[in-house]
Amino acid sequence: MNGTIHLSPQQDELARKREELTLLETVLADRELFLANLRAELVAFEGRYLRQIGVLYAELDDWTAKLAEMDAAMDGTAQAQSAASVARAQADDSYAASHGEAAAAQDFSPQPELKKLFREVCNQVHPDRAATEEDRALREKLMAEANAAYKRQDPNALRKVLEEYKFRPDAARDGGAAELQHVRRQIERITRRLGAIEAEIAEISSSEIAKLMAKIQSETAKGCAPMDEMARGIRLRIEQAREEFEEHAAATRMR
Amino acid sequence: MSQANAIELIPAQGAALSVSAVRRLAARGRMDLLCSEEANEWLRKGMELHAAAFDDPGWMAVVDAQAHSRSQADRHAQFRTILEYLRLVAEGADPDDAGHSLNMTGEDCEMARTLRSFWPDTAASLVRAVQKERERERADLLRHEERLRRAFHCFQAGYRLDPYNREINYILAEYYSVGLGVARDEDVALLHLRRSAASGHSGALRALGYRYSASLRGAPPPDATWFPQSAAAPRAHRSTRAAS
Numbered sequence: 001m002n003g004t005i006h007l008s009p010q011q012d013e014l015a016r017k018r019e020e021l022t023l024l025e026t027v028l029a030d031r032e033l034f035l036a037n038l039r040a041e042l043v044a045f046e047g048r049y050l051r052q053i054g055v056l057y058a059e060l061d062d063w064t065a066k067l068a069e070m071d072a073a074m075d076g077t078a079q080a081q082s083a084a085s086v087a088r089a090q091a092d093d094s095y096a097a098s099h100g101e102a103a104a105a106q107d108f109s110p111q112p113e114l115k116k117l118f119r120e121v122c123n124q125v126h127p128d129r130a131a132t133e134e135d136r137a138l139r140e141k142l143m144a145e146a147n148a149a150y151k152r153q154d155p156n157a158l159r160k161v162l163e164e165y166k167f168r169p170d171a172a173r174d175g176g177a178a179e180l181q182h183v184r185r186q187i188e189r190i191t192r193r194l195g196a197i198e199a200e201i202a203e204i205s206s207s208e209i210a211k212l213m214a215k216i217q218s219e220t221a222k223g224c225a226p227m228d229e230m231a232r233g234i235r236l237r238i239e240q241a242r243e244e245f246e247e248h249a250a251a252t253r254m255r
Numbered sequence: 256m257s258q259a260n261a262i263e264l265i266p267a268q269g270a271a272l273s274v275s276a277v278r279r280l281a282a283r284g285r286m287d288l289l290c291s292e293e294a295n296e297w298l299r300k301g302m303e304l305h306a307a308a309f310d311d312p313g314w315m316a317v318v319d320a321q322a323h324s325r326s327q328a329d330r331h332a333q334f335r336t337i338l339e340y341l342r343l344v345a346e347g348a349d350p351d352d353a354g355h356s357l358n359m360t361g362e363d364c365e366m367a368r369t370l371r372s373f374w375p376d377t378a379a380s381l382v383r384a385v386q387k388e389r390e391r392e393r394a395d396l397l398r399h400e401e402r403l404r405r406a407f408h409c410f411q412a413g414y415r416l417d418p419y420n421r422e423i424n425y426i427l428a429e430y431y432s433v434g435l436g437v438a439r440d441e442d443v444a445l446l447h448l449r450r451s452a453a454s455g456h457s458g459a460l461r462a463l464g465y466r467y468s469a470s471l472r473g474a475p476p477p478d479a480t481w482f483p484q485s486a487a488a489p490r491a492h493r494s495t496r497a498a499s
Contacts, residue, residue: 046277054280097276208281215288230287236419236454 010180017183024190025129029122031197033115038204040108040151045213047105052227054098056234061091063241070248110153117158121146125165128189131182139165294417301409301426308402313395333363338385340367345382400436407436424451425459 007015065087072084097103110118125143130136142161149157204210219226308314336357343353344367354364371378407430413423424447430437431444445466451459 046281049284050277050280053284054277057280057283093276094280097280100277102277208278208285212281212285212288215285219288226288229291230284232454233287233291233417233419236450239453 010177014180014183017180017187021183021187021190024187024194025123025126028126028128028190028194028197029119031194031201032122032126033119035197035201036118036147036150037108037110037115038201038210040110042204042207042210042213043102043105043151044108045216046102046209048107049209049212049227050098050100050103053230053234054094054103056231056238058091058094058098060234060238060241061087061094063238063245065091067241067245067248070245070252074252108151108153110150114150114153114155114158117155117162118146118150121158121161124162126190126193128193129186290416291420294413294420294423297409297413297416298420298423298426301406301413304402304406304409305426308399308406311395311399311402313391314399317392317395317399337363337367337370338381340364341371341378341382342385342389344371345379403430403436405436406430419450419454421451421454421456421459424448424454425456428459428462 065084068080068084068087072080121143125139125146127136127139127143130139142165146158146161149155149161205214216226336359340350340353340357340359340363343356344350348356350364350368354367359367407427410423410427410430413420414427417423428444428447428451429435431440431447433439448459448463448466452463
């Protein structure tokens with residue numbers, strides 16, 4: 001006897017599929033973490049941008065609208081009235097956007113430990129690893145909780161999710177046809193999910209706010225302070241608009 | 256649509272409008288950033304041309320020659336004047352008029368006439384050399400002016416993209432003030448200078464302070480504290496709004 005274990009073709013395939021599944025699960029956890037980071041970073045950046053720059057655009061739009069309204073009052077033509085309405089609508093929009101819920105988002109800078117924990121949760125609790133529909137429903141609920149906890153940067157809530165799922169039975173590991181079929185289904189689901197994640201990342205990355213964030217990050221990496229520069233430029237424009245408004249108002253009073 | 260449905264839709268519509276407004280603000284910020292980047296690229300190109308215009312050895316030689324000929328102590332001045340006289344006469348000018356236009360002394364005129372009468376070949380070759388030098392100087396000057404014109408257009412292109420760029424405003428103020436690549440216009444120069452100073456450009460603040468303290472023209476901005484010297488300047492002659 002030379003100690004070699006002979007596997008049946010089915011067991012051999014199962015072993016290979018298990019290896020493939022383990023690899024895919026690692027990739028999935030990484031990509032889920034990347035997506036969660038991207039989403040949270042974007043929300044935090046959006047909030048910061050609206051608080052620093054959005055409010056200035058809103059102020060500039062308000063002066064522009066005031067000027068247009070004054071012109072409309074003096075001019076009285078339908079065209080001037082319409083221009084004033086458009087300017088006012090834009091000013092209101094800018095104000096609502098820069099003072100709304102999105103502007104209240106807090107900064108996002110997760111610690112490495114939190115990232116590790118979230119990755120662990122993805123690995124253990126991901127719905128695409130579910131054995132049954134009941135299991136899947138539970139995993140989906142827990143994954144949603146984990147996503148929210150990660151966004152809040154709450155490691156305790158993430159640990160709680162892990163604990164809650166810890167003692168759940170995994171899929172049957174009988175080494176037979178049922179397990180092979182289950183592993184194949186998991187591989188298929190994870191592959192689909194990976195495709196969906198990539199599509200979502202691509203969609204998020206092509207959004208205006210993501211492009212702006214990328215631009216600002218690249219400028220910051222070069223040692224510039226693009227947000228400060230932008231704010232400076234807009235403040236000068238506000239100053240100019242305010243002066244223009246006051247000059248118009250003074251001219252109107254003279255008449 | 257029932258009233259209940261309409262009420263249910265309002266928060267959703269509000270959220271969608273807010274999302275689109277945020278998107279619009281983001282797009283606006285990105286566009287401003289891109290414009291500022293492109294403006295800086297124009298500034299860089301303009302500065303390259305500016306440097307090329309002033310670092311040109313030909314132009315520097317012209318400046319040297321002008322400085323040289325202006326110097327009363329220059330020991331070659333007399334010789335250069337005689338050469339200039341010979342060139343003018345060779346080009347058809349009346350000898351007396353040429354001597355008069357060059358403020359030549361009678362002694363110098365006599366020397367020039369002697370050179371022309373007794374050594375005509377030498378005089379002719381000297382005239383040719385002077386003419387050649389003048390042509391080269393003209394070409395150097397033209398090249399210098401063309402570079403400055405192109406530099407000015409670069410700065411203007413940058414200004415159109417980012418009218419509040421402090422560096423561009425500062426250099427445009429200099430161009431308008433001195434008349435480099437564009438006709439001199441002190442009013443426009445002052446507007447650019449004020450705009451540059453308003454964003455804290457140290458050179459512009461100094462130049463503006465100098466203008467105010469020397470009571471040249473213009474008036475301090477409403478908040479005159481940002482340059483101590485400007486605070487003392489009178490508030491008269493407030494210039495007109497910037498040409499944008």
